[in-house]
Amino acid sequence: MDYVVAVLLPQMLHGLVFGAALGLLALGLTVIFGLLGVMNIAHGELFMLGAYFGIVVIALTQSFWVALVVAPVGVALVGALLEVFTLRPLYKREPLYGLILTFGLALTLREIVREVWGGDMRRILEPIAGSVPLLGMIYPKYRLFLLGASLLLLFGIWLFFTRTRAGIIVRAAVQDAEMLDGLGVDVPRVFTLTFAGSAALAALAGLLLAPIFTVVPTMGVEMILLAFIVVILGGMGSLGGSVLAALIIGEAQSLFSLWMNPQRVAIALFTIMILVLIVRPRGLFGREGVLE
Amino acid sequence: MSSTRFGWRVWVVFAALAVLPAFPFMTGYRLNLAFDALLFGIVAMGLDLLMGYTGLVSFGHAAFLGLGAYSTAILLERGVRSLWLCLLVAIVVVGLYALVVGYFATTRRGIYFALLTLIFAEVVYTFFRYTMTFGGSDGIQGLEAAWVLPAVPASAIDSPLKNYYTVLVLLLLAYVACRVLTDSHFGRVLIAIRENEDRARFLGYNVRRYKMGVCVISALLTGVAGALYPVRLANATPDLLLWTVSGEAIVMVMIGGIGTLVGPVIGGAFFIVLQEEVSTYAPKIYQAVGLSADKGVGLHFLIIGVILVLIVLFMPKGLLGAVRAVGLRRPRSMAPAPAGGSE
């Protein structure tokens, strides 16, 4: 019983916390893929940018909370600019050009950050310090906040996609991008706004997770792989699927690392992804025939 | 029959490369740089068979490179000194891995194919990075030179000059092999698959088999190049297996000219030289201007990233592709006169 409380429960909770934030990240990725047909490798860099913009805002305002609002907006702007100037010309071309381009964007963004802020590890201090007794264990308050914030955001996004006209349109278009043409919607603007939105989500995830991890220019490189696994498992273009898959993967990673070393954990996750890609490439909830 | 439009120009370039070391400015350092440039040229050329001719983007080529390097390193570490044996083992190892990856990756298309190659390569990276027998994150260090002829000390490949000629010969062989392949019926089928895979199927071609075949061939070219790497570096590290290296190979192909075979070699050389020059001089310039030197470390990646974005947007056929488009409008076909076939 001690083991459960002292080790297992916290680890499970860690997994949930991480999974929820991962869900924010993966959600943006899958929406972009479904709507624009682009697998955005630079999504990890937008995640990383959120943390760095957060550092800047915190330095200016001494407030994590202000940063939580301002940084994602800044990254959203960056995202919008990128979409308009680099992605838009590629929509008519084969999707693999988008993949290659976003790789170039990822390199560029990462190195710009390194140029400006240097390659050293940085820290963002937890805005909420201390721990709290919970279910028999002592659990860090900030992580609980992270979980709460992520879930709240996910709920808010769910509301957006199901209750607002804009959201419903975007969600339907993620399933079938061609239907937008018939609706008289300003398609380029929808694309740009959606991309900006997904960038903001990535930035939020990055800033929220920053106090737990260290902030380095390469933090996106590690996350993007995980995000790919989540999106594949959940089903490319499936919103609910990516959130569910994120929670599963976050939990799996957490639990696996109790019993296996990091190498085996990574290989276990990769094996899952390979199996999914081979046996059921549309994942849990994706549409059949997407890019098969 | 080789009907490449570059024809004689390629042989001139090879001749120039062969006499390059005679020039006084080719110091040992520069020869090693040239070695790297040509080596990655081979890697990029192998990838071009897959990307340019068959239309398949692989994000996992680093695995072929690294597996080749590690198999040589492991052999050299254990006292095997024959270059041929190293190459042979690399071919077997990389070939087997490529069969597995190829078998599974070719079940899907487009981005799924790219992701499958990426994930398999990540498994290989993780394996070598964390396995202490192979040196973990440090890799295998301090290797001795390989020998071309057993028991003939002069044949030890232990100088920049010998390194250079070894890779040059390999590049020549690789180029010839690729040309023969792309000019053959096999090559034309690959192009057909790139242009319209479904149509090729309905015309009776077992497309899956062709795709697997080109996967393996592309992998072997990269793997043999990788096998040569420890010959110069005297080590093999897991950094060769990072997926970003796969991305770099793609960059080389795109910059040089996708689907031209020669272009990617140029792209590879460009990348290597740029990387070396920028990472050498940028920190110094930064320090001179008063900035922190460590910021210059990644500048070449920034430049490459920007170049790649610009290339994809404005010059998707790469450098060589742009050159081609200017001069030669005719697609490569025989004139419809009878008896014009070369096959």
Added chain:
Amino acid sequence: MSHPASDGRPILRVEQVSKSFGALAALTRVDLEVRQGEVFSLIGPNGAGKSTLFNVITGLYPPEAGRVLFLGDEITGLAPEAVNRRGIAKTFQITNIFPEISVFDNVRVAAQSRAPEEGRLGALWRVADVGAEVTALLTAFNLAGRADERAHNLSHGEQRYLEICLALATRPRLLLLDEPTAGMTPGETRAATELIRRVAAERGLTVLLIEHDMSVVMGISNRVAVLHFGEKIAEGTPEAIRSDPRVIEAYLGGAD
């Protein structure tokens, strides 16, 4: 209009074939028999399942039920490349050629697929010279003058012809044409129809044709079958079909 003689033996038999996509029943227990040498047309409103039937025959999807027999052998569920090698070639409703290579190379790669594949490594490098055959095909379809053009530079009508050349280059015995005159002007359609009829007769081909243009159907077919919502509702000579009340109702009353 004289029809090429048919010797009456079946070259293709479709028996009780059913195919669904999820909840949508695309084909329901369709029976069909195509005789050697004839021109057989398949008509029906949009969504009736005609292209699906073609896809089942050529192996793109296996049917849920039923069999497909070609020259007496069962080919149900064989992969498309295998079906093609048995002697069935198909054209696509939406032009499906190799855009960036020349017209000549398009047809050549199709013709060279007849080289033996199994275990003959040499065949990968050198294949029999098919230049004459390719030229003959291109000439028959008035494309010889465009042989060096990239395929995507061709006009729509020329691309449809190229589509047919590709299929013919694989030396089939049964040719499946999916709306070959789609998008053609009336003049082009007439010329195409005559061309198809002539080439088929010259080569002793059997033709199974999906068409919407009734003038084509009436002018070229020995027999016609009508599909509606995945079921065959009528079959017979063109004249009989034209006056069949069920057929008239399907076209006028059904969804289009």
